[in-house]
Amino acid sequence: MTDWFIVGKLVNTHGVRGEVRVISSTDFAEDRYAVGTELMIQHEGKNEKTLVTVRTHRKHKNFDLLQFEGYHNINEVEVFKGATLYVSGEQLEELDEHEYYYHEIIGCTVVTEDEETLGTIKEIIETGANDVWVVKREGGGKDILLPYIEQVIKDIDVDNKRIIVDVMDGLME
Incomplete structure (x- = not known):
């Protein structure tokens, strides 16, 4: 059975020619x-899945605009609004050492070198210079923003979903 991984959320249509x-x-x-990439569209809580093939892709502001083969107008893609977009695990390529897919990092428990549990990674923000990992604190409170740099991230164990960090002064405030 193939694993599917989330790649995005279809938030709206764009124009009248079937772009989402x-x-x-x-x-x-x-x-x-x-x-030519095959993706799966599924609404949360529903079993119905739709396989689509990417016809066009372009960036527009903070969005990715996609058009799928066989979908040529707004009426055909309107039903996809609010759905989640997935890619097959079979399409994921092998990464180099010390490179990770987002789905491998999100959900990992973050602990300090002194074994203090800080929380769980809930999101990754791309900033250009380096990614920033958003950690939801274990006891609640304000999220911790950890830059993905070797001075902070000391060890990543994706098999055990555990990341060891060195919290530099100012990161927890």
């Missing part, structure tokens, strides 16, 4: 939305 507006949550948007 996607808020991406993928680390390799150019690869995920390449022409």
Whole structure:
């Protein structure tokens, strides 16, 4: 059975020619939305799945705009609004050492070198210089923003969903 991984959320249509507006949550948007890539669309809580093939992809503001083969007008894609977009695990490529997919990092428990549990990674923000990992604190409170740099991230164990960090002064305030 194939594993499917979330790559984005279909938030709206765009124009009248069947484009959809996607808020991406993928680390390799150019690869995920390449022409000819097969994706799956599913509404949360529903069993119905729709397989689609990317016909076109372009960036527009903070969105990825996609058009699928066989869908040529707004009426045909209107039903996809609010759905989640997935990619097959079979389409994921092997990464180099010390490179990770977002789905491997999100959900990991973050602990300090002194074994203090800080929380769980809930989101990854791309900033340009380096990614920032958003940690939801274990006891509640304001999220912790950890830059993905070697001075902070000391060890990543995706098999055990555990990340060891060195919290530099000012990161927890």
